[in-house]
Amino acid sequence: MNLLLQTTHSTLDAAIKITGSKSETNRLLLLQALFPNVTLSNTSNSDDSEVMQKALQGNEEIVDIHHAGTAMRFLTAYFAVNEGREVVLTGSKRMTERPIKVLVEALEQLGAKISYEKEAGYPPIRITGKKITASKVTIAANVSSQYISALLLIAPKLENGLELTLEGEITSVPYIKMTLALLNELDIETSFKGNVITVYPKQEVASKVMIVESDWSSASYFFSLVAMSENAIISLNSYTETSLQGDSALVEIYKQMGVETHFMGNKMTLVKQLDFKSATLNLELNNTPDIAQTIVVTCLGLGIGCHLNGLHTLKIKETDRLEALRIELTKLGANIVVTNDSLTLLASDKINPNIKIATYNDHRMAMAFAPLALKVPIIIENAEVVSKSYPDFWEDMKKLGYNVSEIL
Structure with missing residues (x-):
């Protein structure tokens, strides 16, 4: 199943329910x-x-x-x-x-x-x-x-x-x-x-x-959406400020990309910080490699560079995620270099539209690239792969105003 993602606005307002980690x-x-x-x-x-x-x-x-x-x-x-x-x-x-x-x-x-x-x-x-x-x-x-x-x-x-x-x-x-x-x-x-x-x-x-606390890796895509939006308030259920999950580092990382995070009870609300100017990111992701794909795609969408270290385990995931990122981001017009344990993206405001993103049987490839539809229409190949970790992902994208249509 190949999906064409596009949206006519970049103001987001929704409450999303994500299941357990x-x-x-x-x-x-x-x-x-x-x-x-x-x-x-x-x-x-x-x-x-x-x-x-x-x-x-x-x-x-x-x-x-x-x-x-x-x-x-x-x-x-x-x-x-x-x-x-x-x-x-x-x-x-x-x-x-x-x-x-x-x-x-x-x-x-x-x-x-x-x-x-x-x-x-x-x-x-x-x-x-x-x-x-x-x-x-x-x-x-x-x-x-x-x-x-x-x-x-x-x-x-x-x-x-x-x-x-x-x-x-x-x-x-x-x-x-x-x-x-x-x-x-x-x-x-x-x-x-x-x-x-x-x-x-x-x-x-x-x-x-x-x-079970809700899944922070799944929440990462909403941090990305808020960062790339013009205006956004997205609330997510069953998250706590003192999480066992390493990917809760998203809160501090995305603060550097203009996302404010507020906790009340068991609800987490993500708010776009208006007029925020993001700078090149230098991150050590030894402890949180699963959010590297989301971060680098966010940086592309924001037109900023990044250097991500500590990614050696990505080569033995569902695919070689570093090589997959290099191939797909290059198709979008990015200037990217990867090594065995790092990734460097140069700042650029160019993103090629209507590019088909291969997912390599990797759920995170599909979901990490989806937020880019706020910037340009994008096609996700084999989009059903999201069921590996987040079966409701495409329905939740529709709640945010995405036009999600199946194409050949």
Whole structure:
């Protein structure tokens, strides 16, 4: 499905309801599988979370998680400790190209039984669940935080808990802290001192309802819209000023692009700061790589430059996001340079109209480029890919006055 996006005005006024964070939901779904007396509320309606839930509740030998990277990492750890069950964990063609070796080796250090069905280091993998008594493991600190969180989430069910040593400089710290905070909410004891994380064993937890905060990554597109608008007030539900999600850094980042953020109760309101002049952005995004696409497209729309660092994990996402950004932004007329871990966009007020944006089976490519329709008509190819994290995205764009029409 290819969608033509255009709008006749750049004044925005709407209230949008975004479902729960995919990151929090998937962590809590795994914890609920380990501790069935935990109840969840405001869970994500994303494809990734539905795939994760289906895998945890099913009993098939072959578990196909399609494009869901988080599910691949979390379920690898979950099935490794699910005694007596053997599964083959697989996914889409792109998923079989995304490395899993670091996590598999860490689980094998603990005594897990995992083998590769095809290419070593990549899915599909065969996992034979068993009781694990070892409690110490070392992993590189600069790998995807999902590997680290996968180990931490199963840790309370290990007979002796887990002492996880991270070697080197730690990236994506907020996601690690989110995982530990969710464990703490279930009264599971943890500590994070220097480069050592400890999770203490706990076989049972008290019954509890866990309410998932709405997704900050999904909110990023509305920050982008407000920044590019002439005048805007957009309110978003179920957000708090003290969030577990690293992408809440959006508040401070977009302040530099003329977006004011106000909190009242559980509602967040984004307001365009009139007559604000944005300057070139220099940002370190080690802790928040998922919002890099949104930020660079916003800068293009505002006619400002940016230099974004700490993006090495983007190369192993749904696509190589750095290369995808370089190709698509160049089509729009941008002057952009990418390296293995950075992106530099030069300031320009030129944006080519009616460009077809390829999405590379990557939900964030579709949504990050959509706000540009405030500036020029734009075509999003394979627009249905947004269902991976935000199925209602195009309907919410219509609420903001977007003309969204399907074309060949």
